[in-house]
Structures are given as C-alpha cells and as structure tokens.
Amino acid sequence: xxxxxxxxxxxxxxxxxxxxxxxxxxxxxxxxxxxxxxxxxxxxxxxxxxxxxxxxxxxxxxxxxxxxxxxxxxxxxxxxxxxxxxxxxxxxxxxxxxxxxxxxxxxxxxxxxxxxxxxxxxxxxxxxxxxxxxxxxxxxxxxxxxxxxxxxxxxxxxxxxxxxxxxxxxxxxxxxxxxxx
Amino acid sequence: xxxxxxxxxxxxxxxxxxxxxxxxxxxxxxxxxxxxxxxxxxxxxxxxxxxxxxxxxxxxxxxxxxxxxxxxxxxxxxxxxxxxxxxxxxxxxxxxxxxxxxxxxxxxxxxxxxxxxxxxxxxxxxxxxxxxxxxxxxxxxxxxxxxxxxxxxxxxxxxxxxxxxxxxxxxxxxxxxxxxxxxxxxxxxxxxxxxxxxxxxxxxxxxxxxxxxxxxxxxxxxxxxxxxxxxxxxxxxxxxxxxxxxxxxxxxxxxxxxxxxxxxxx
Numbered sequence: 208x209x210x211x212x213x214x215x216x217x218x219x220x221x222x223x224x225x226x227x228x229x230x231x232x233x234x235x236x237x238x239x240x241x242x243x244x245x246x247x248x249x250x251x252x253x254x255x256x257x258x259x260x261x262x263x264x265x266x267x268x269x270x271x272x273x274x275x276x277x278x279x280x281x282x283x284x285x286x287x288x289x290x291x292x293x294x295x296x297x298x299x300x301x302x303x304x305x306x307x308x309x310x311x312x313x314x315x316x317x318x319x320x321x322x323x324x325x326x327x328x329x330x331x332x333x334x335x336x337x338x339x340x341x342x343x344x345x346x347x348x349x350x351x352x353x354x355x356x357x358x359x360x361x362x363x364x365x366x367x368x369x370x371x372x373x374x375x376x377x378x379x380x381x382x383x384x385x386x387x388x
Numbered sequence: 389x390x391x392x393x394x395x396x397x398x399x400x401x402x403x404x405x406x407x408x409x410x411x412x413x414x415x416x417x418x419x420x421x422x423x424x425x426x427x428x429x430x431x432x433x434x435x436x437x438x439x440x441x442x443x444x445x446x447x448x449x450x451x452x453x454x455x456x457x458x459x460x461x462x463x464x465x466x467x468x469x470x471x472x473x474x475x476x477x478x479x480x481x482x483x484x485x486x487x488x489x490x491x492x493x494x495x496x497x498x499x500x501x502x503x504x505x506x507x508x509x510x511x512x513x514x515x516x517x518x519x520x521x522x523x524x525x526x527x528x529x530x531x532x533x534x535x536x537x538x539x540x541x542x543x544x545x546x547x548x549x550x551x552x553x554x555x556x557x558x559x560x561x562x563x564x565x566x567x568x569x570x571x572x573x574x575x576x577x578x579x580x581x582x583x584x585x586x587x588x589x590x591x592x593x594x595x596x597x598x599x600x601x602x603x604x605x606x607x608x609x610x611x612x613x614x615x616x617x618x619x620x621x622x623x624x625x626x627x628x629x630x631x632x633x634x635x636x637x638x639x640x641x642x643x644x645x646x647x648x649x650x651x652x653x654x
Contacts, residue, residue: 240537247531254524266572287572292432325509329430329437335575367508370439372577373585374426374446381431 266335270314276340276359283339286361287369288316289384292330293352299362306347308354309336310384315355317345318363325368331381332370338363396614401607408607411600418593419447445503446580451597453496455605457560459489460529462609464557467550476620479546482553484612486532488605493526508575518576521563528556542623 267275269288288309295306302321307330309316318336328334338361345360397405426443427436466482469475500519501511513519532552539545567578580586586594 240534243534244531244538247527247534250527251524251531254520254527268572326506327437327439327509329435330433331430332437367510367513367575369575370507370577371585372580372583374443374580374590375585375587376424376426376428 269309269311269316272340272361273314273316279340281339283337285335285337286316286363287311287333287335289333290318290328290330291315291351291353291384293350294330295347295350297347299346304346306345306351308351309334309361310353313384315353317348317351317355317357317360319345319360320363320366322364325366327368327370328366331383332368335367335369336361336363337365396611396618401610404603404607404610408600408603411596411603415447415593415596415600418589418596419444423447423589423593439507442503442506445499447593447597449496449499449503450580450594451601452492452499454598455601456489456492456496456525457564459485459492459605459609460525460553460557460560463489463529463532463553467553470546470550471554476617479550480613480616480620482550483536484609484616486529486536486549486553487612488608490526490529490533491608492601492605493522493529497522497526504575510575513575515573516575517566517570517573518563519574521559521566525556525559525563528552528559532556542620 266285266287269286272279272284272286286309288311291308291310293307297304297306297319299319299321304319304321305324305328306317306319309318319341320336320338325334340359341362342359348354348356348360423444425441426438427440428438429435430437462485463482466478466485470478470482497519500522504513505511532549535552536545536549539548567574567576571578581594
C-alpha cells in the first residue's frame with residue numbers, strides 16, 4: 208500500500224486511491240490560428256468602419272450637388288456625372304487643368320480638374336470626381352460647348368471612371384447626360 | 389494512409405483534370421487572342437474609347453466571382469446539413485468548399501484590382517460598397533478557416549465553424565445586390581448578363597469561362613474533399629491505434645503484475 212507525506216505534520220499517511228472525477232481539460236488551442244482568427248475579426252471591423260463611417264464616400268449626382276450647393280459650402284465631396292463633349296486644357300493657379308461640363312438629368316455643372324485625368328476619361332463615359340464648389344470665373348469657360356455658366360464650378364483633384372456594363376462593341380450606347388436621363 | 393490510399397487521384401479525377409487543363413488552355417486562347425478588345429468610336433469626337441484590352445479580364449474575373457458564390461453557398465448548405473445530421477461527410481464538404489471558395493475570392497479581389505487600375509483609374513477604392521463587401525466575405529472565410537484550427541475537439545470545432553459559415557454567407561446577397569441598392573456608393577458596373585448587354589464571341593467566351601472555372605472548382609473540390617476525408621480517417625485510425633496500444637500496455641502491466649504476484653508468493 209502506498210503512503211503520502213502530510214505537509215503540516217510531516218508524517219506519512221495512507222495513500223487515497225478512491226477514484227476521483229477527472230478535471231475537465233481545456234481543449235488545446237493553436238496560437239497561430241487564434242492570431243489569424245483575431246486578425247480576421249479586427250480586419251472585418253476595420254473594413255466596416257472604413258466603409259460605413261465615411262460619408263464623403265457617397266457620390267452625389269450632379270443635380271443633387273447643384274441643389275445642395277449652399278449646404279456643401281467649401282466641403283469636399285464626391286460627384287458623379289457624364290462629361291459633355293468639349294474638353295478644354297488650360298492652366299488654373301499655375302497647375303495644368305482640364306475644364307469640361309458634367310451632366311446628370313439635364314442639370315449641368317462646370318468642372319476644373321487639376322492634374323492628370325483618368326486614362327479612359329472621355330465625353331459620354333461617367334466619372335466620379337472629388338473636390339469642392341468654387342464661386343468665381345472659370346478659365347476656358349467660353350470654349351466649352353455646353354457650359355453651365357452659373358458662376359460656380361467644381362474644383363476637383365481626384366478622378367475615377369465609372370464605366371458601363373455594355374460589351375456589345377459599337378452597339379454600346381454612350382451616356383448622353385448621366386444615369387437618370 | 390489509413391485505408392491504404394497514398395493519393396487523392398483516381399482515374400475519374402485524372403480525366404477531369406485533363407479536361408480542365410484543355411478547357412483552361414481554350415479559355416485563355418479565346419480570352420486573350422480570339423476575342424476583340426473593347427474599342428468603340430465616339431459618335432461626337434470620333435475618338436476611340438472603351439476598355440481596350442483590359443476588358444479581357446471579364447472572362448476570368450466574372451466566372452471566378454460566380455464560383456466564389458457557389459463555393460460559399462455549398463459551404464453554408466453543407467454546414468446546415470452538418471448541424472442537423474452530424475455527418476462527417478457534410479463537415480468535410482463544408483471545409484473543402486470554404487477553402488476553395490476563399491482561394492477563388494482572393495483571386496476575384498486580385499483580378500478586380502488589376503482590372504480597376506486601367507479602367508477605373510484606381511487599384512482600390514476604400515468605401516466602395518461592392519469592393520468592401522467582397523473583402524469582408526474574404527476575411528470572414530479566412531476567419532472561418534482559422535477557426536477550424538483553433539479547437540482541439542473536432543466535434544466542437546465543426547459545430548462552431550458551421551455556425552460561422554451560416555452567418556458569413558449572409559454577405560453574399562449584399563455583395564450581389566450592392567450595385568443596385570447602393571448605386572451611388574460603388575464604381576462597380578451593374579450586371580451585364582441580367583441586361584444582356586453582351587453578345588456573339590464575347591458572350592460565348594464568358595460562358596466558356598463559367599464552364600471552365602466550374603471544372604476547376606469541381607476538380608479542386610474533389611481533391612480537397614478526399615484530403616479532408618483521409619485526414620479524418622487518419623485521425624480515427626490514430627485514436628484506434630492509441631487505444632489498442634494502451635490496451636496492450638495495460639495487458640502487459642496486468643501480466644507483469646500477475647507474474648510479480650505469483651513470483652512473490654514463491
């Protein structure tokens with residue numbers, strides 16, 4: 208028969224061989240997988256915050272941007288519309304700029320885009336621009352074919368193209384004046 | 389391996405592999421050689437415009453996106469069956485389809501980004517609803533795959549993973565409808581096929597893309613399923629072996645004890 212040592216008295220006692228309920232074991236976790244899992248959760252949260260938390264990522268259509276001009280003030284925002292034929296290359300405050308007219312639902316806005324326009328930038332192909340309203344004279348306005356000419360223009364510095372879903376070659380139709388027309 | 393197999397291949401899967409390779413070669417030929425680039429003449433300015441050669445990515449990107457949906461929907465359906473019936477077959481199918489789907493989803497993000505650079509003028513747009521919801525799907529299933537390796541108890545692991553899959557798959561309708569519901573928060577075009585704005589060789593090549601990537605999906609699923617099944621068989625075999633070894637140990641101890649006792653009596 209085995210014996211145990213009593214820690215307090217130091218005397219040997221009988222070994223307790225009564226069956227004991229086994230302690231539930233915590234399942235072993237693999238640290239790398241837990242780190243990947245936590246990173247994935249953190250990334251999802253980051254992406255959601257980035258997507259939902261930034262109102263500037265919403266695109267105003269030209270007619271909405273014109274209607275909200277007073278509220279927008281000098282705030283930067285995004286605007287989507289269809290460039291009209293007649294692009295004018297000029298200089299604005301010492302920077303190269305392309306001046307054109309943007310249109311949605313027959314509402315026009317003049318634009319001065321600073322910097323290089325997108326590779327596929329063409330009249331009839333909708334673009335999303337980022338910038339703000341400016342009240343003043345726009346150089347090159349007289350050369351535009353269909354200017355808004357209301358004393359305001361959009362000064363933008365970021366351009367992305369919103370291409371259509373038409374792959375029928377020459378049968379594909381161009382946007383005449385934005386998504387609503 | 390537990391049942392004596394040393395490969396996940398079979399005559400059927402090898403034939404499928406050969407057909408898939410021939411299909412891929414044909415798809416690349418049609419996509420990058422035989423179809424025309426997207427070049428149109430502007431009715432007002434007379435200048436050429438369109439997506440030019442970048443349009444060829446449609447034959448890879450769109451089929452991969454559809455197969456991503458198919459893989460994750462398979463994962464969710466198998467997970468639901470697993471939760472109801474508790475069969476290992478469903479769990480292995482869910483795991484395999486999640487893994488294949490995550491690979492496809494990653495490729496969708498990469499090809500979309502490569503396509504976006506020349507056409508949209510950007511590699512990536514933070515805040516674009518279609519892009520973000522697709523990225524979230526990729527991250528959710530990356531998390532799912534990581535989760536499958538965290539718990540030591542395979543039953544618990546499978547139950548948790550099934551629950552995650554059923555939640556993660558809810559992102560798919562959001563991705564699919566995002567271009568309609570949040571038209572002003574995405575650069576992504578609306579559905580071409582739904583509006584039938586594609587025809588002739590372009591349409592044929594896109595359909596060929598669906599078929600070929602469907603074969604790639606089936607081939608990958610077949611092998612990944614067999615790997616998963618063999619892993620489970622191996623695990624069961626290891627447990628059986630461990631029990632047998634322990635029993636043999638106990639028998640040896642009993643015999644030893646019996647010899648000891650009988651020896652002590654002498």
